[in-house]
Each structure stands twice: as structure tokens, then as C-alpha cells.
Amino acid sequence: MKLCIVGIGLLGGSFALGIKDKISDLKITGVDANPEHAKKALELGIVQEILNLEAAVAEADLIVLAIPVNAIISLLPRVLDVMASTAIVIDLGSTKELICAAVQDHPRRHQFVAVHPIAGTENTGPEAAFASLLPGKTMIICEKEKSDPVAVQLIEELCRNLEMRISYMDAASHDLHLAYVSHLSHISSFALGITVLDKEKNEQNIFDMAGSGFSSTVRLAKSSPDMWAPIFTQNGKNISEALASYIEKLQFFKKIIDNQDESSSYALMKEANEIRRILQGIK
Amino acid sequence: MKLCIVGIGLLGGSFALGIKDKISDLKITGVDANPEHAKKALELGIVQEILNLEAAVAEADLIVLAIPVNAIISLLPRVLDVMASTAIVIDLGSTKELICAAVQDHPRRHQFVAVHPIAGTENTGPEAAFASLLPGKTMIICEKEKSDPVAVQLIEELCRNLEMRISYMDAASHDLHLAYVSHLSHISSFALGITVLDKEKNEQNIFDMAGSGFSSTVRLAKSSPDMWAPIFTQNGKNISEALASYIEKLQFFKKIIDNQDESSSYALMKEANEIRRILQGIK
Known part of the structure; x- marks a missing residue:
């Protein structure tokens, strides 16, 4: 099988590293807009060859779009246009509604499977990729009924190879839930980072007084704006609702403290302690 | 040396476990309001004997108050009253201003050293204690000038034995900074937990869709209300200011997204990404 990874960063690279020893006769090619990342991905053995988008897509059996969600929306229709009539394309984007809408009338919609692996770290680029990122995590497949059953079957098989749990969902539900359990966490963390940086002009103070609690809560504030700015735009309505609810809880907390x-x-x-019971098992 | 730990939980227990092999001829006694915790601390070898407060304090050379900050305020004057005239007492509380104020006119104020180790986890009780919690972390000593230099010297020596960095600060600055780099993180996390629990009535959704990012950001929401409610009360003014600033950043973020x-x-x-550079080195 010829696998083409478009965007050889944390997720695309980890997908390639996770799958490469699981499938026999696999050739992995890579496409990356950043020549440094492309070179590094080759050096690290994540991909075997770097090609331009058209060439890589034309010869691939499976194309994985692991790029920011706005880039997925602009590239996905082009990829469907030029890929082989038997090929399959998936995206790993953190939003699903607008991506699915962008190709809903495409004559090759059935060759696309919309997925989202619930996995990541705050780091980016091919050096951040590691084989064990995806195993044990959940892969959400959206709008399964709009994809060719054979295509879905192949992706399910790949997920099993990667030891991932599979969950099915419509795109609108996916985006709503993710606003709460993922996108909101990122905003709470970005805002916490800015609040503390604004107050503590003397960095030594942060270093001396911040403990592991602060580090953990603010970890996501290190995340890539290139990846997250388009997610916040695409899922704006749901995130705005989640943020309004979060701000309300904080205002209530402030009133209680006052x-x-x-x-x-x-x-x-x-x-809030109830979350302990639910989180057991999430790594 | 006779060391008495009052409150044999995460912090008190970890202090005992961290120090016990570092000082020769050390006897550690424990006091705990919870008989289960007292029994467990004995079983785990954290303390060698369980005594009641008066008996334990009367015979101790060093008393460590590792209890909620409201309990510190009510116990500390009593401990100063009954302890030996050569003994020293420290508290490990996360607020310092009201605790120092509570004993500022006590005739034995000089026998008290106000400290705060920047270390912790979201877990509680003697079973949560571990010897490596404190090594490598910062110990803040407040109002050093109000303590007997010999007492301060002993505590500094203990910190070095525990391989802790030492930082000096006045109590008001301590409480202001801690509001931002610690107390605010806890509230942001508690509020995040409540927001998601409120929305996601179906726990399976959280389990399926929450990743390591959510787990990390919401981790502190597992923390003990017994410990944190009094901190939020005692440091209310500073926390309210930090919260107001945090809410303002979130509102600004929401406006941008809208x-x-x-x-x-x-x-x-x-x-916000700037925090990455500063956090390097904080474990």
C-alpha cells in the first residue's frame, strides 16, 4: 500500500510511525509546505520520500491530511479531484462539520472518511511525532454513511492495527462535544498563561513560585496558534457557547469568594471532584 | 531530634518520608484528627508513634503543621503556648498573611518560621505521600526577620537536606503571587470540571472524547475542598483580583472568536506561547 502523509508534524508523523511496522509492503511518502519539516521527516525515517502534493496524491492508495483545519478545507476538494478512483482520503482535523460540508456535494465524497483521533501533545513538527501517540486512544469516525463501506472498513482495520478504540458520531455532535472537552481546555489554558504573564513581569517569580499544578493547567498554552486559530474560527459557535458557560461558572466562583x-x-x-471518577482510564 | 507532624497527609507525610533517612537519631511522631489516616500513617512507616496534640507538641523539638490553613490559624497559637521554649514550629500552608498575623503579637512568635513548599499533587491522605515530592522544589520562607535566626538556620538546613531551593519573601507578596501562579490555576480547573460535567450528562462522551489535554487542564479539579476552601477564603482579595483578570482575558478571547x-x-x-520558555525547568 502507498500511504501519503500530507503535513508530517506531530499527528501525521505519529500516524506514520505507528502504522509503519504494522502493514507489510507499505510505502510512505510525505508532503509538507515547510521544507525544513520535510527534510527532518526524511532524516527521522518517518517517510521514505518527499514529493509535491499532486505527485504524491496521484500515486497514493491512502492519503492522510494532517494539516490545520482551514488547510484541510481548501486542500480536500483538490485531493479528491486528483487522487486515483480507488484511493481513499482521511483528514485528522479537530473540527468536522465545515470539513464535511466542504465536500458534501463532491462526486467523490464516498472516497473520503472524516476522522478525528483524540490524541495530541502541546508540541509540533516531525520531531514531536512518536509511535505510541495513537495506540490506546479513541478515533472518532464521522458521517460514516457518506463514505464507501469498503473505505470505512479499511480505516477501521487501520485503527485496529493502531490499537485504537473507534467511536462513531455525526459531525455536528462531534464539534459540539469537542468544544467542551477539548477546545475549551485550550482556551482556559491560553487565557491562564496570558493572565499570569501579564501580572508577573518578573519571570523569576513564576519560576520560583509555580509548581506542577500551574505547569499542568497551563501546558496547553504552549500549543501551536497555526493549528488552533483555524479550529476556534471553524468551531466558533460551539466554543462561544462553552466559553460563556465557563465564564459564568468563574463569575459564580468569584462571587462566592468575594x-x-x-x-x-x-x-x-x-x-468538580466528580471528574476524578470519570477521568480514571484517560491517559 | 524529635519531629512532630500534625496532619499526616500528602504534604506532612512527604515531609516525614523525605527527611527520615537524612537525619540521624530522628524520632517522628504524628498527630491526625482522622483516626484512619493516623493508623495508615503508622502502617506505612511515615511516623513511629501517634500521640494526641498536646503530648506530641510538648515533647517535640520541631513541629510541622501540615493541615488546612484555617486549622493552622486556630492551632498555631495553642502550639506556641504548649511547646518547649527551645522548640520550633513551622506551617506548610498555602497562604501566609493571615497565618503570620494570627501570631504577630504572640510572645513566642520568634519560635515560629512561616514556610510554604511549592509542591503538591491532586491527591490527599497518608497514602498520597511520597519521599520525592519535596526534593528539587522551592521552599518559600516568609517574614524571616521575625523568627529567631537559629530557628531559621535549622529550617534552612532541613531544606538543604531535602534538596530544596529556598526563596525569601514577605507574607503579602507571597499571597499575591500565589494567587496568580497557584490558586487561580485551581479555580480555572475546578470551573472547567464543573462546566464539562454540567454539559456532558452522558459520562461516556467525556470518556470517549476527552484526551490528555483535558486531563491535564482539569487535573487540579480533583483537589481536596477541605484544603482549598479555606485558602480561597484567606486569600480572597488577591484571588478575586486574579480571577477578575482571568475572566477579562476569557471575555476578550470570546469576543475575538465571536x-x-x-x-x-x-x-x-x-x-501565551511565551510561557513555554519560562516553564522549562519546572517539573
């Missing part, structure tokens, strides 16, 4: 209402503060935290 | 202003969103995240 009132020195310790029993309400205690009750609110007890409620 | 306006689909992708370049401002990008710029804001680039600014």
Missing part, C-alpha cells in the same frame, strides 16, 4: 461563602465554595469543589 | 477575528486569536496564542 462573599467569603466558604460552604458554597466547598460544595462547588465537591461537585 | 468576531471570527482569526489574526487576533493567533496573536493572543503567540503571546
